[in-house]
Amino acid sequence: MSEGMAGLAKGLAVLEAFGPETPRLTISDAARATGLSRAAARRCLMTLVEAGYLAFDEKFFTPTPRVVRLGAVYAEAVPLPQLAGPHLLALREALDESVSLAVMEGDESLFVARSEVSRVFSAGVRVGARLPLYASATGYVLLAGLDENALDAYLERVEMVACTPRTIVDPGRLRERIAQVREEGVAVSDEELEVGLFALAVPVRDSRGDMVASISVSAAAARLDVADFRDRCARVMRQHADQLGRQL
Numbered sequence: 001m002s003e004g005m006a007g008l009a010k011g012l013a014v015l016e017a018f019g020p021e022t023p024r025l026t027i028s029d030a031a032r033a034t035g036l037s038r039a040a041a042r043r044c045l046m047t048l049v050e051a052g053y054l055a056f057d058e059k060f061f062t063p064t065p066r067v068v069r070l071g072a073v074y075a076e077a078v079p080l081p082q083l084a085g086p087h088l089l090a091l092r093e094a095l096d097e098s099v100s101l102a103v104m105e106g107d108e109s110l111f112v113a114r115s116e117v118s119r120v121f122s123a124g125v126r127v128g129a130r131l132p133l134y135a136s137a138t139g140y141v142l143l144a145g146l147d148e149n150a151l152d153a154y155l156e157r158v159e160m161v162a163c164t165p166r167t168i169v170d171p172g173r174l175r176e177r178i179a180q181v182r183e184e185g186v187a188v189s190d191e192e193l194e195v196g197l198f199a200l201a202v203p204v205r206d207s208r209g210d211m212v213a214s215i216s217v218s219a220a221a222a223r224l225d226v227a228d229f230r231d232r233c234a235r236v237m238r239q240h241a242d243q244l245g246r247q248l
Helices: 003-016 027-034 038-050 065-077 079-095 137-144 148-157 171-184 226-247
Strands: 054-056 061-063 098-105 108-115 130-132 187-190 197-205 211-220
Touching (some): 003 027, 027 038, 038 061, 079 226, 108 137, 137 187, 148 171, 187 226
Antiparallel strands (some): 054 061, 098 108, 098 211, 197 211
16 A cells, blocks of 8 residues: 555544544544554644644544535435435335434444434434444344355454343344344344334345345334334335335
8 A cells, every 4th residue: 555545544544533422532532543653643633634624722623514525425426325315205204203224334334314303312323323233223134135154254253242231242142133134124123222212124125136225214112112113114114125226
């Protein structure tokens, strides 16, 4: 890798270190998050300040609105979020619940499109958010799209840490859940990611039958009859997932 490309990779790693739990970073924070030396982290941070992507108050670095342009590149250049938009909106109107589209990015679910109702109860689900595959309905669906060798490799390398008392952290139990999702074509997460959060997800397969994404709906578990919610949502979600898949 050339020095220029190595520098770009380091800069992007520093940008990715910012998130909802780390909205501002010191040089030391950035170094720890990326594994870079303090000197390298400082160079990256100051370069990003000069480029207008970060602001600096002599102690903390924070992202500027210009960072939004980087995310917009994906949304504008890749057809999936654009094509999904009308389907997510239709589902939101039909179900009166927030609906999201996610893809697999490494060992996480990455949310790339979302249509929200006014009642927002979870700060963890938003465009750009990443969730562990092993702890979410969306993740179960995406894992179900892997072949056995890829699933074996995932289960061997991932460190499963409980998000709630209901999180599946046993590889054998997770494999059973994935098999169930493959058979039923729908995944449910009942407070396995976040206490009080219920989610249901279905796969989006392209015209070749390959898994490309997951559509999910999330709601507060306390106000749901889980069986009724699944019956009410699954059919219409599958319809829109199939329609979206035929467009890809």
